Amino acid sequence: MNYRFIRNLIGKMLILVSILMIVPLVTSFIYVEDIKNIIAYxxxxxxxxxxxAMMAYIKPAKETHLGARxxxxxxALSWLLISxxxxxxxxxxxxxxxxxxxxFEIASGFTTTGASALTTEEMNTMMDMGGRSLMMWRSFSHWIGGMGILVFVLAVIPESKEGSSVHILRAESPGPQVGKIVSKMRASSRILYLIYIGMTIIEIISLNICHIWDDNMTFFDSLIMSFGTAGTGGFASTAESCALYAPxxxxxxxxxxxxxxxxFTIYYWxxxxxxxDIFHNEEIRWYLIMVILSVLIITLQIYKLYSSLEEGFRHSYFQVASxxxxxxxxxxxxxxxxxxRWPALSLCILLFLMFCGSCAGSTAGGMKQSRIIILTKHTGSKIKQMISPRKVEVIRMDGKPIEDNVIQSTVAFFIVYIVVLFASALLISIWNPAMPQEDQEPLTMITASLACISNIxxxxxAVGPAGGYANFSWLSKLILSFEMIAGRLELFPILILFHPRTWKKRI
Structure with missing residues (x-):
């Protein structure tokens, strides 16, 4: 284990996070907040x-071996420390x-989960009593964590090794396969962040144009909502989320x-x-088809609950996208x-979408569409082999054969994902004295665990759109916080910390 390199890069990450805290600090000055808010940053x-600075002071030897471990x-350590x-x-x-x-709150922010453990009173106090800088910090943490803080470190700091950059990007980026957009990993990181920043700016401008028809969409709101959208987070500038905004x-x-x-590779293409390559990309096709079908089915089910077909379609489109x-x-x-309440089929569709998530290489959580495709094709291949044992089945994606190690890692991820999901649901069900008895039902516990591991x-x-995590015990909040971090990092980086072999010297 190369402790000097680990200490050096984590030190640089901590320095970068301290610099990024300038954003809420400046917000505090702009809105002339209390001195305690300024000191808080x-x-x-x-x-x-x-x-x-102390951790980054001692530089690692350039010739040392740096691996996936x-x-x-x-x-894993970086995400725990920034939280x-x-x-x-x-x-x-x-x-x-x-x-x-x-x-729990900041872990939810950095992991782009958007689950809040604040009570309604704490939220109203924050919004009404000069806590705008904290609201900015919550949402800005979405933006920081969306693409990955260490991806940003790799993009701006020129000293890290190319080999180590690959391992770090693979550990922090979502999806079964993570590769370079261009030949150099540092250049790939910069391209990803340029796309990320560019799309965020376009959304901020678009929302400010909407201010013409929407008095609730102020410039501050456009920043908060854009940071939350870009990181696929969920912290809003109002307790009603997006309900008060115009269509x-x-x-x-x-x-x-x-x-x-x-x-994001699609945007580079x-x-x-x-x-x-865009046309032959199966994942984007699955993703868009799933969105379209879900919106159509839910719209047909719920439009009678609202004043018009347009309103029903808008709520369906928004919730499916969300x-x-x-x-x-x-x-x-x-x-x-x-x-x-929406019909059972509509709620089941939303539950299914929680599990699936979006595309690999995006800022979203969940299983990822690419893993769903691989698991589906792998299952189909096994069924065919049972029918014709001598037939050799080659699983392909985007017209290319999928390597066996990718299939094995996808199956392993699915198993660990399910185990962690239900183990966490069981653990958070043990002790929640402040939660009303009628809220302590299996649906609440399972979907709370699913929402945290999938970063939704x-x-x-009780944890529905109008609910929250305030009534969970400190133990449940701690379990769900680690589940959010593990889900954001695709489970294995956090689990590896608890394996004894991780900390042994390389043989």
Whole structure:
């Protein structure tokens, strides 16, 4: 294990996070907030910069071997550390009294989950009593975590090795296969971030244009909603999420949620006019077909619950976009709203989309469409082999054979995903004394676990669009926080930390 390299890169990451905290600090100055809010950012900024500088001071030897093990450890420890330091502004400012709630909140932010453990009173206090900088920090953490903080480190810091960059990108980026867009990994990281920044700016501009028809969509709101959409997070600027915005704003947000759920390589191919690869990409076809079919079926089921077909279609389009992209925004309460609960089929479709998620290489969570495709084809291949044992089946994706190790890792991921999902659901069911007895039902616990491991935010039952995680115990919040981080990092980097062999010397 190359401890010097691990310490050095984590130190650089901590320094970068301290610099990024300038955004909420500046927000605090702009809105002339209380001095305690300013101190709430200065203390963690100085701490991060100081600790990061000490860790990054000793540089690793250039000739040392760097493998996948170091990449997994760097990514896992980095995400745990930024969550620990990132929750300090909530505690120091006094808006959140409980450490586990603050940790849950910022872990939900960085992992782009968007699940909130704040009570309605804490949310209203934050919004009404000068906590805009904290709202900015919550949503900006979505944007930081969406593409990956270490991907950004690789893009801006020129010292890390190309081989180590590959392992770090694979550990932090979602999907069964992670490769380079161009020959150099650092150049690939920069291209990804340029696309990410460009799309975020376009959404901010689009939402500001919507302000012509939507008085609720202020410039501050456009930033909050764009950061949440880009990172496929879910923290909104109001307790009602997106329900108060005009239809034009809702359509823009929904469309960008779908766009940010697409593999970013597709946008690079569009830029270089590589239409052939786009046309042959199975994942994008599955993704768009799933969106279209889900919207049509749900619209036909729910339009009578609303005042017009357009309103029914808009809520259907928005919720499908929100759930499949694992963003978690909402325009209506499909579980316990005034219009009535959505039909069972519509809710089952949303539950299925929670599980599937969007494309690999996007900022979304979930299983990913590419894994669903591989598992489906692998299952079909096994059935054919049972019928014709001597026939050799080659599983292909995008017209190319899928390597056996990719299939094996996909199956392993699926098994671990299911085990962690239900194990967490069982653990959070043990002790929640503040939660009403009628809310402690299996549907709530299972969908809470699913919403956290898939980085979605809202589930069904007590954690539906109008609910939240405030009544969960400190133990449940801690379990769900680790589940969010594990889900964002695709499980294995976090699990590897607990394996004894990880910390042994390389043989």
């Amino acid at each position: 200065i203390i963690p900024m100085v701490s991060l910069a100081g600790i990061g 170091e990449g997994f450890v760097i990514v 620990l330091f990132g929750c300090l502004p909530f505690l120091i400012s006094g808006y959140v009294k409980d450490f586990f709630t603050a940790f 034009c704003s809702q359509y823009v947000i929904a469309t960008f949620m779908i766009l940010f759920g697409v593999n 569009l830029f270089i006019k590589n239409f052939k 759930i499949i992209s694992t963003t978690g925004f909402s325009t209506t309460d499909y579980w316990s709203g005034a219009q009535g 935010g809202p589930g069904l039952g």
